[in-house]
Amino acid sequence: MKKNFGFGCMRLPMIDDIVDREQFKKMVDIFIKEGFNYFDTARVYISGQSEKEIKICLTDRYPRDKYILTDKLTASCFQKESEIIPFFEEQLALTGVEYFDYYLMHALNIDFYAKFENCNAFKVAKELKKNGKIKHIGISFHDKADVLDKILSDHPEIEIVQIQFNYADYDDPKIQSKALYDVCEKYKKPVIVMEPCRGGSLINIPKLGKDIFEEEGGSCASYAIRFAASYPSVVMVLSGMSTIGQLRENVGFMKSFKPLNNKERVAIDKVHKILINQDIINCTACRYCVEGCPQKISIPDLFTVYNKKKQFNDGNSDLNYRNNTIIKGLGLASDCIKCGKCESICPQHLPIIENLIKVASIFE
Numbered sequence: 001m002k003k004n005f006g007f008g009c010m011r012l013p014m015i016d017d018i019v020d021r022e023q024f025k026k027m028v029d030i031f032i033k034e035g036f037n038y039f040d041t042a043r044v045y046i047s048g049q050s051e052k053e054i055k056i057c058l059t060d061r062y063p064r065d066k067y068i069l070t071d072k073l074t075a076s077c078f079q080k081e082s083e084i085i086p087f088f089e090e091q092l093a094l095t096g097v098e099y100f101d102y103y104l105m106h107a108l109n110i111d112f113y114a115k116f117e118n119c120n121a122f123k124v125a126k127e128l129k130k131n132g133k134i135k136h137i138g139i140s141f142h143d144k145a146d147v148l149d150k151i152l153s154d155h156p157e158i159e160i161v162q163i164q165f166n167y168a169d170y171d172d173p174k175i176q177s178k179a180l181y182d183v184c185e186k187y188k189k190p191v192i193v194m195e196p197c198r199g200g201s202l203i204n205i206p207k208l209g210k211d212i213f214e215e216e217g218g219s220c221a222s223y224a225i226r227f228a229a230s231y232p233s234v235v236m237v238l239s240g241m242s243t244i245g246q247l248r249e250n251v252g253f254m255k256s257f258k259p260l261n262n263k264e265r266v267a268i269d270k271v272h273k274i275l276i277n278q279d280i281i282n283c284t285a286c287r288y289c290v291e292g293c294p295q296k297i298s299i300p301d302l303f304t305v306y307n308k309k310k311q312f313n314d315g316n317s318d319l320n321y322r323n324n325t326i327i328k329g330l331g332l333a334s335d336c337i338k339c340g341k342c343e344s345i346c347p348q349h350l351p352i353i354e355n356l357i358k359v360a361s362i363f364e
Contacts, residue, residue, distance in 0.1 A: 004229050004237060005254040006038030007031055008194065009054060010045040010286065011240030019049050025057045027247050032066060034251040040192075040238050042072040042106055043091065044288065055096035069097060072106035072140060073121060081119045088128065103134040104162060107288075107347060109143035113151055122155050136160060140194065142347035145179035152187040162192040164347070165234070167227045167268050168202060168275055168282075169195075174349045181231060190235040196228040197221060197239065199284025206278070206311060209271040216267045221246070222253045223260075223268055230259035280307040281355050282348060289342035289352060297331035298324050299342060299352060306359045321363040333360035 013020035013027070031037075039058060041050045051071070058067060071091050078084050092098065103125060105116055116122065128134045138160035141148055152158060161184050169175035184191050197203055202224040213223050221239075229237045237254075241247045260268070285300040293299065301324040308314040325332045333356040342352045 004235075004257050005036055005225075005250065006040055006192070006236045006238045007036070008238035008240040009039060009041040009050045011242050012046060012050065012053065013242050013244075014046075017047075019046060019053045021053060021057060023244065024053055025061070027241065027244055028057050028061070030244065030247055031251065032062065034255055036251060036254075037066060038068045038070070038236055038238075040070045041095065042074060043077055043087075044074050044106075044291075047291070051091060051094040055094060059096035064097065068101040069095065070102040070104060070138075071095060071100050072104045073116075073125070074106040075112040075115050078119065078121075081121075081124065084119065084121060084124045085128075088124075088133070092133070099133050099135060102136045102138050102160060103128070104160075105137075105139045108139050108141050108147075108151060110147050111344075113147070122157065126157055138162065138192070140192075141180065142349075145176050145183050148180055148183045149186070152183065152189065158189065160192060160235075161189045162194055162238075164195040165191070165193040165228050165231075166196050166198050166202060166224060167272055168198055170272075181233065185233050189233075191231070191233045192236040192238065193228040193234055194238050195284050196237050197224045198282065199240075199286065201280070201282065201284070201307070202275075204311070205271065206274060209274045212267050212270050212274075216263055218253075218264070219249065221249060223264065223271075225250060225254065226257065226260055226264075227268060229254070229257060279310050281350065281358075283307075283350060284348060286347060288345045288347065292341045292345070293331070294339060294341070295331035295335040295337060296329075297333065297335060297356070298328070299356070302333055302359050303355065306355075306362060309362060318363060321359075332364060333357070334364050 013023040039054065041054050043051060077087050105121055125134060125137045129137055136159045137157055139158055140162035163180045164175055165177045165181060169177040171178060181191060203220045205220055210220060213220055225237055225239060228234055239250050241250065281303040283300050283303040287300055289299045305317050305320045305324060309317040324330065336353060336356045338353050346352060
């Protein structure tokens, strides 16, 4: 595995709701030309488009030894042990490969872990590895540190752990980035970092925060990604990039990666204090909540509109709210029936129902 920087394929260039294939091909070409080779996907990314576009834009166009590919077993994609192998074989076919370099038990929390255990998912993964279909077994994780400790204790075959890790969530009591990292170090497991920029929220920070970073030299993205990459057990930091400009910027500073120095860490501490005093919703726009919503509420889009209104007093916010609800034929924030499906799957453990009430109070 090439040290430090991977292409997260949960966020790709889009034209409306369809992946911009030609732009994604160009981004893949630049990424590989600059010496990077790690790609991360999953069935549930971009409503099922991510795996298919990986085949068309990456695996059909490059020899197998030119890239490292990670895919995942997601809890919603199987109900019993006998369904895991067929699903896995379908993933191989969709992505166009004969094996995955890394295969992760996806988005584990205490409830999903119970399902994986009941369905013998780790046992199946070990058999797939024995047969050469998986090179390395890992997990991606969204829960408390004590749960991660139990999973790693129960399953020493886990070779790598993917966690959410960024300077905003470092000491957050819900995300527990630092505590999760410490558990990985305890078990000597290398770490893959997801959400180093917290779904873009650490890029679109208030001007006061941007000024602090610019004074020391460097962009918001460079501070966020380099923060994660500076920790010794971190072997890979993923970034979901949706434009060629984002890609060029990120590979630019990661190609000649340097850990944060003391002055830069002080700058991050200052910006963090600014961020924790904001009245915003810390949604990373993973969109896991959208598919199961019975009211067809585009929850992440409404939260984005709300945040822009709060952070920047965006004059287009009311129009954008209308576009993401009435114009698109989708639900209003006030249409929420409080069923709780969204909250049960949210990796950020957000009080989504409460937040939708806040959104409705502003825009309706």
